[in-house]
Amino acid sequence: MTRSTRGLTGEILLTTNLSRVISDLVLGTMYFGTRTDKATSLALLDRFVAAGGRTIDTANCYAFWADPSGLGGQSESVIGEWLWLNPGIRDRLIISTKVGVQPVDGGLEGLSPDVVRHQAARSRERLGVEAIDVHWAHGEDRSVPIEATADAMGALVAEGVVRRLGMSNHPTWLLERARSHALRTGLEPFSAVQLTTSYLSPRPGAPVEGKDHRFGWVSEETLDYAALHPEMEIWAYSPLIGGAYDRDDRHFPRAYQHSGTSDRLAVLADLADRRGLTRGQVVLAWLLHRRPAIRPIVGVSTLAQLDAALGAAEVELEAEEMAQLDAPT
Numbered sequence: 001m002t003r004s005t006r007g008l009t010g011e012i013l014l015t016t017n018l019s020r021v022i023s024d025l026v027l028g029t030m031y032f033g034t035r036t037d038k039a040t041s042l043a044l045l046d047r048f049v050a051a052g053g054r055t056i057d058t059a060n061c062y063a064f065w066a067d068p069s070g071l072g073g074q075s076e077s078v079i080g081e082w083l084w085l086n087p088g089i090r091d092r093l094i095i096s097t098k099v100g101v102q103p104v105d106g107g108l109e110g111l112s113p114d115v116v117r118h119q120a121a122r123s124r125e126r127l128g129v130e131a132i133d134v135h136w137a138h139g140e141d142r143s144v145p146i147e148a149t150a151d152a153m154g155a156l157v158a159e160g161v162v163r164r165l166g167m168s169n170h171p172t173w174l175l176e177r178a179r180s181h182a183l184r185t186g187l188e189p190f191s192a193v194q195l196t197t198s199y200l201s202p203r204p205g206a207p208v209e210g211k212d213h214r215f216g217w218v219s220e221e222t223l224d225y226a227a228l229h230p231e232m233e234i235w236a237y238s239p240l241i242g243g244a245y246d247r248d249d250r251h252f253p254r255a256y257q258h259s260g261t262s263d264r265l266a267v268l269a270d271l272a273d274r275r276g277l278t279r280g281q282v283v284l285a286w287l288l289h290r291r292p293a294i295r296p297i298v299g300v301s302t303l304a305q306l307d308a309a310l311g312a313a314e315v316e317l318e319a320e321e322m323a324q325l326d327a328p329t
Contacts, residue, residue, distance in 0.1 A: 008214040022313035026096070026235055026286055026307075028299035029058045033074030034066035036301045038081075044306055045082045049089065051310045057194075057235070057297050059098035059138055068192050072102055076126035083128055090129065097123045098168060100138035110141035113152035120156055136166040136194060139213060140174070143297035150178040153188030166192035169213035174220050194235040195222065197294065199283040199325070200264055209253045210242075218294070227238070239287055239296040245279040263328035271321060281312035286325050289317045291311045 003100065006199045019230060033043035045056070058079060062071030083090055099119040102109040109115050120140045123132060135156065137149055156162040167175050167190045175190060182189040197218035202208050218234060226232045244250040245268075265279075287294040298309040317325075 023054050024058050024293070024295050025053055025284075025309060025313045026055045026295050026297040027053055027295040028237060029056060029075045029079060030062045030299055031075070031301065031326060032058070032062075034063045036160065038078055040301065041075045042082050042085070043303060044300060045079070047173055047303055047306055048310070049093070051075045053310070054092060055094040055096065055295075057096040060119050060126075060135075061098070061102040061138070064103055070103060073126055074121075075178040076123055080126050080128040092135040095127060095129060095135065096134040096166070097127065097132055098136040098138035099123070101140060108139070108141075110144060111137055111149040111152075112141070112144050113148055116149060116152040117156070120162060121123075124161065131160060132162045134164045134166050134192060135162040136168045136192075137170065137190075139169045140171075140215070146174055146178045147181045150182050150190070151185070151187065154182050154189075157188035164188070164192065166194055166233075168194035169216040170217075171215040171321060172225050175223070190232040191231050192235060193222065193226070194237060194297075197236045197287075198239050198241050199268060199286055200241065200252065200256050201260050202253070203258050206255035208255045216314040223292060230292075232292075234292060235293045235296045235297055236287060237297045237299070239283060239298070240280045243280070245247045245283060260329060264325075267324055271324065275315070277312070277315065278308060281308060281315060282317075282325075284312035285317050286308060286322070288313060289322055 021076075027044070028092070029041070029045075032038075032044075036044070048056075050271070056079060058075040058197045059072075060076060061072040062075035064070050064196050067164060099116055100109060102119065109119065120132065120135060123135075135153060137153065141149070153162065153165050157165065165188055167178065175193060179189040194212065195218045196213075196216055218236060222234065240246075241252060241256070242250050244252045268279050268282055271277075272282045275282070277285075284296050286300070287296045296309075298306070300306045300309060
């Protein structure tokens with residue numbers, strides 16, 4: 001039987017088969033409530049869940065840089081309002097949020113135990129949820145031993161107010177150190193990583209405009225670690241590099257402008273044309289078909305952009321097509 005409810009926009013939210021690949025897509029909500037107005041944000045949430053999406057990603061700091069007050073928290077608040085408008089839908093969803101990068105006193109809040117506990121409570125309040133499904137250490141804080149952060153976040157899981165832990169923009173060695181500590185002490189280990197990646201890669205060591213996380217990239221080491229630890233999930237933000245694959249008004253950052261990019265774009269364009277897809281749709285499908293799999297976080301601001309991403313999740317790539325895409329290096 002199909003159940004339904006209605007969001008603020010009046011669009012019916014249908015319960016769908018969440019085993020489809022589309023459920024592996026993650027809806028990024030960074031600008032919900034700031035650059036993306038509330039009505040559009042609610043409509044995007046409606047459409048995503050109606051199509052079978054179930055994972056929604058935000059952060060306690062989103063999007064302080066797009067808000068005149070510089071405070072952040074708008075994205076969580078919009079999601080919380082949407083959940084309130086759609087009673088009964090919460091149990092179908094995975095709500096993901098982060099701690100560590102909220103601005104405070106001219107710096108960032110960091111990952112001390114007090115901050116972790118306080119901000120988890122604030123996030124739950126804004127979201128209107130009893131428990132956060134995935135709580136992420138958002139960025140490095142080397143002023144705090146990672147063991148102390150792991151203890152604080154693990155304690156939240158033990159208390160039932162967080163269900164799973166993730167680590168974003170940290171080096172793999174620090175992830176392993178935190179996981180080893182948690183396993184030794186009987187606490188919940190981190191079981192997800194959130195980094196940026198795409199079909200194209202920047203030149204090694206080249207600075208990438210707009211990216212200020214030193215260890216914010218999926219690397220061969222990341223993939224190797226995930227392959228050896230199948231309980232780990234990789235979530236990828238900015239998989240479409242700001243729309244540069246398909247939009248004439250966007251460009252690839254200078255660090256991507258090398259011979260490997262040219263070769264990959266040629267293969268990508270050929271396959272997209274043959275399949276009647278956009279290049280961005282092929283990129284999302286390629287990420288979803290990889291092993292280990294990578295869950296793309298799609299940051300969209302229009303229903304058309306979301307529909308394109310949802311369509312990509314239903315694309316089946318044959319082994320030969322994957323081999324063709326993987327060939328250029």
